[in-house]
Amino acid sequence: MEQKILKIHPFDNVLVALDNLSNGETIRLEDHTLQLKQAVKAKHKFALTDFNKGDTIMMYGGVVGKACQFIGKGEVLTTENVSHKADIFGKRIPHLDWEQPDISKFGGRSFLGYHRSDGQVGTANYWVVIPLVFCENRNVDVMKDAFLEELGFAHPNKYKSYVRKLVAHYQSENTSKNAIALEEEQIEVSPIFKQVDGIKFLTHQGGCGGIRQDSEALCALIAGYLNNPNVAGGTILSLGCQNAQISILEDKLNALNPHFDKPLHILEQQKEGTEEDLLVKAIQLTFQGLTEANKTIRRPAPLEKLTLGLECGGSDGFSGISANPAVGHASDILVALGGKTMLAEFPELCGVEQQLINRCTNDAIADKFTKLMETYSNAAIAVGSGFDMNPSPGNIKDGLITDAMKSAGAAKKGGTSPITDVLDYAEYANKPGLNLLCTPGNDVESTTALAGSGANIILFTTGLGTPTGNPIAPVIKISSNTDLAQRMPDLIDVDAGGVITGEKSIEQMGEELMEYIIDVVSGKIKTKAQKLGQDDFIPWKRGISL
Structure with a gap:
């Protein structure tokens, strides 16, 4: 018979309902027998014993709350009768006797990944385009619009044709109230660069304003994305006057990986001139980077590289x-x-x-x-x-x-x-x-x-x-x-x-x-x-x- 309740840990004083339980249902577990005082929905917890106000609620063998009123055996735990309480913590008491799992099925196994010069192995091969400041989000979006469909990286949008149907329905002055069905379209996508999984255009609301630590953290995060083995290279757009300066990004990247050698193009709009000058140069350099990224192929790597x-x-x-x-x-x-x-x-x-x-x-x-x-x-x-x-x-x-x-x-x-x-x-x-x-x-x-x-x-x-x-x-x-x-x-x-x-x-x-x-x-x-x-x-x- 399928189990309907679970006691997760021997120290626990509540039970988990694995299925919907009825009001009045009798629950038996080990030496406990109790009658539910209300229906219990699957996933919710109910009391294994009576709780007085202030008593500790235990799950997974630890403290997870306290009773803020009397809770009778068999009653459901709710936000009205239980409040947050957690175990206190202090100095380390070493507990490192780890029983390793059986890995016989996976020993010697490998995966097919993209090997980078620093020893990391990617599970994908992306080019990234990231702004250092939100002022460059529009330029990133313009590049995205220019690249994705032309290179075969765009995700088919079945809702475009659905909207076209709605427009045609409206223009035909059809007064029918019948719903228009969404139909699946079989669209073949054939990327130009077969070894590149895509170009990722990332936008955000940071880089200026706020506190300087936020810009420092943003630059560190972007450096991590560039260094991630799933990234073949990147294009960075900067306005020039923002808190998240190019020099900060370069310092973060150098500290993270002094031998970083992926193709990286950083352009500053206030130096390049017109928006068109910036975008033409950024698109040209990104396209050149994609041709280089396309030369990398998947090769076997041990699972330890994950x-x-x-x-x-x-x-x-x-x-x-x-x-x-x-x-x-x-x-x-x-x-x-x-x-x-x-x-x-x-x-x-x-x-x-x-x-x-x-x-x-x-x-x-x-x-x-x-x-x-x-x-x-x-x-x-x-x-x-x-x-x-x-x-x-x-x-x-x-x-x-x-x-x-x-x-x-x-x-x-x-x-x-x-x-x-x-x-x-x-x-x-x-x-x-x-x-x-x-x-x-x-x-x-x-x-x-x-x-x-x-x-x-x-x-x-x-x-x-x-x-x-x-x-x-x-x-x-x-x-x-x-x-x-x-x-x-x-x-x-x-x-x-x-x-x-x-x-x-x-x-x-x-x-x-x-x-x-x-x-x-x-x-x-x-x-x-x-x-x-x-x-x-x-x-x-x-x-x-x-």
């Missing part, structure tokens, strides 16, 4: 028990193979800090994590917010009612391996093993940062569905439940719902993910986000963003 970004968005009450731990197992496999993984979203590590601190390989790394977390948390509190305000309405509706509860599940993406480094925003991942990267929980700001820190592939779990993608790093979308995968098949690549139904184990799902990763990074499969042209790019201003 840098895997770990991300979640639109999470639900199942994310922490299916998709996230499956991703964590895939992360552990890659770490055991000698690769790099990055766990981001610091507001969603609230309450599991001590566990992560204990997994750090030395005190210096642990202290850096502690300082970044405390600084971030204090900055949020200073503007009248806090990590406790992180859960979104969608999270809460689907069972994640406190930030600590959300964080305990989100941290599962990092698996169980030791933490070899902690990175501030826009720092580049260089050490094999699991890295912690300081980013907001905001999906796009975080995925933007992961690619800027060197991720050449990103795993993104979701329980509610989100179209988020990245311009240069393929994003594999994993659903926490099968209903989502069936309802939004245009967004979801892999369904982890079999873990909820008991059809698959966490280990099986993690191994399936690794196989899927190998196909994606070898260019054999395009992710749904790639097919949709979902090129999200939002640099983080170091003000408060949760």
Whole structure:
């Protein structure tokens, strides 16, 4: 019989409903028997015991909240009867006895990638066009309009023909109320440069105004994108007078990679003259760069050359028990193979800090994590917010009612391996093993940062569905439940719902993910986000963003 409830950890005092449960239904688990006092929707939690006001709520073996009123055994946990509470954290108590996963299926395996002169290997081959300041966004858009269709990189837009039908319907004075169907068009796209995966035109609202640290961080982020192995070269447009100066970008790039040798063209509009002069030169240089990028071909590379970004968005009450731990197992496999993984979203590590601190390989790394977390948390509190305000309405509706509860599940993406480094925003991942990267929980700001820190592939779990993608790093979308995968098949690549139904184990799902990763990074499969042209790019201003 299919399991309807789950106790995640022996220390937990709440249960998770894996299916809709009826009011009055009798629940039996181990030596506990209780009768539900109200209906419980799937993904939500209910009390395994009576809670008095102030009592601690435990999930995943840790503190995830406290009762703010009496909660009877069998009652549903809600934002009305539970408030945020998290475990305190302090000095590192080393816990590095890591039991590595079985990697026999992946030892000696390789993928087909683009080898760069600095030893990095790309999973894609893109040219990027990026402005140093928002004043150049229009020029970037003009270049985009000039290039994409002519070179065969444009994504077919079936909605154009749909609008044409609507116009024709209107002009014919047809008074029919019948809906006009959207029809699929079979459009053959044949890029001119076969070895180039595309030109990515990135725009943003930064580079001037704000605080100078924001411009410094933007330049560091852009340097990371240029250095990312998925990028063959780039064109940078500068106005000239902005805070994000060319010299800052050059300094960041040199500090990141003193031997950087990719083709890079930086143009300054206030020196070039007219807009036409600037654009003609930028287009010519970009075209020349594409001809060079097209000479690079995919060649075998060991899996240790992968840098895997770990991300979640639109999470639900199942994310922490299916998709996230499956991703964590895939992360552990890659770490055991000698690769790099990055766990981001610091507001969603609230309450599991001590566990992560204990997994750090030395005190210096642990202290850096502690300082970044405390600084971030204090900055949020200073503007009248806090990590406790992180859960979104969608999270809460689907069972994640406190930030600590959300964080305990989100941290599962990092698996169980030791933490070899902690990175501030826009720092580049260089050490094999699991890295912690300081980013907001905001999906796009975080995925933007992961690619800027060197991720050449990103795993993104979701329980509610989100179209988020990245311009240069393929994003594999994993659903926490099968209903989502069936309802939004245009967004979801892999369904982890079999873990909820008991059809698959966490280990099986993690191994399936690794196989899927190998196909994606070898260019054999395009992710749904790639097919949709979902090129999200939002640099983080170091003000408060949760």
